[in-house]
Amino acid sequence: MRSAVVVGTGLIGTSVALALSARGVTVHLRDADPEAAGIAASLGAGTVEAPTAAVDLAVLAVPPALVGSVLADAQAAGIARHYTDVASVKAEPREDVVVLGCDTARYIGGHPMAGGEVSGPTAARADLFEGCTWVLTPTPDTGTETLNTALELVATCGGTPVVMAAAEHDRAVGLVSHAPHVVAALVAKRLAKAGERAVSLAGPGVRDLTRIAGGDPDLWVDILSANAGVVADILEELGSDLGDAVAALRAMAATDEAKRDAGRQCVDALLRQGRSGRRRIAGKHGIRPARYRTLGVMVGDQPGQLARLFADADRSGVNIEDIHLEHSTGRLTGVVRLSVDQRAAPALEDALHSQGWRIQ
CATH class of the missing domain: 1.10.3660.10 (6-phosphogluconate dehydrogenase C-terminal like domain)
Known part of the structure; x- marks a missing residue:
């Protein structure tokens, strides 16, 4: 993939554009709000200039209700050789695509299982999709080249592809x-x-x-x-x-x-x-979650405390499997919960005690 158009420069669209741009893909940005596209471009997500020829892939980062009409317009203008979307619902957009007579051989639905509470281009990150599941929902006649292009998109963004039927998704x-x-x-x-x-x-x-x-x-x-x-x-x-x-x-x-x-x-x-x-919810790396022991470490709310804790934990040689930070209501302290393999927990506990950390 050498070129792409991203239609819609919110959190997901701009994150896709940032990930592609970071890997050398020429990305053209479109949005009904020119200011949003301009902000995305200023962040390094791509250019607001229109492509002079059809790009390899168009990514439609628009609400589910708009996927069909935006795809129809994009295909009529011939802006890309292949098309996908990143809407969080797949069956209804699929129906719209068919009703509007879009070329379904060159289209495949998509949904990266990533996001955040904050929307808009300024919340976007190039690494937003690293390690996340990215669902692809081909139409009955989606072409092999279109599927492969979508798989390349997912790989370029760092996601893990999962192919599903739209209704099942x-x-x-x-x-x-x-x-x-x-x-x-x-x-x-x-x-x-x-x-x-x-x-x-x-x-x-x-x-x-x-x-x-x-x-x-x-x-x-x-x-x-x-x-x-x-x-x-x-x-x-x-x-x-x-x-x-x-x-x-x-x-x-x-x-x-x-x-x-x-x-x-x-x-x-x-x-x-x-x-x-x-x-049953998958744990780290998508595997069945292991049973860990969790150590609660009391941490003061001063600069450098977390860095010192992580440095002391690193010197213990114990791998930290998960981290959770809890703030104490009305107090300038918190609890950092470190989840580690049960067999390694005593070594970490001893190492942190020796450095003066209070452990729950």
Whole structure:
């Protein structure tokens, strides 16, 4: 791939453009908002000048509802030899593409499973897709050359390709992305109505649970509207489970011992099933997550503390598998949770103790 057009210079489009430009691909930028395209160009994502001939690939980084019309216009203008998109929903755009009579032999749907709470070109990063799953959804007649060009795009951006049917993709992202976003918003909505003292008690658990609720509402309305039926089905099932949980908790508060025991059993089963489901989420490098031991290290909120901790951990010779930083409410301290192989944990603990670190 030597040249590309990126249509849409938000977070994803600009990140794609930055990744391609960093690897020597000539990238032309288009956006309905010329200012956004100009900002992306100023960041080194490419040029706003129109190409003089058809490029190798056009990447459509537009909302799902616009994929069909933008593809039709781009193909009519002949701006590229091959076309893909990066929309987070695939079935509805596919239907639009067919209805509008687009050349589906030179088009393949795509969805990099990456993003962030902050939108716009200034939030873009060339390494945004490093190690992320990038779903490709070919049409029944997508050509081999178009598929290979899309695979080259994914490899150039550092992603890992996964080929799926469009409907299968939408059911999957409804379960692992779209429905969780609605649930996070519902929990965060309760916080919006809570008193200041209650919210001040919020710790890392509720921060983790509600993190994705900080996403751009306009963007998420577009995403959810394109996958509304799937998400509604999942939330309906979740609502049934929630009703069972409410009934079990009511039973636990009853005066009758038999009801309390039955409620405890139901809640216990729920929590165990939840833990089992959590363990199915792939860990580092996409493999089944290993069991680690986590050491909580108390760290002061002063410059250089994290650098010193990591340097001391490095000298221990123990590989850090995961890191999580928790801030203490109302205190100038925090806890850095270092996850390591269980067998290596004692060596790391001894090494950090010897350097004066307080470990939980």
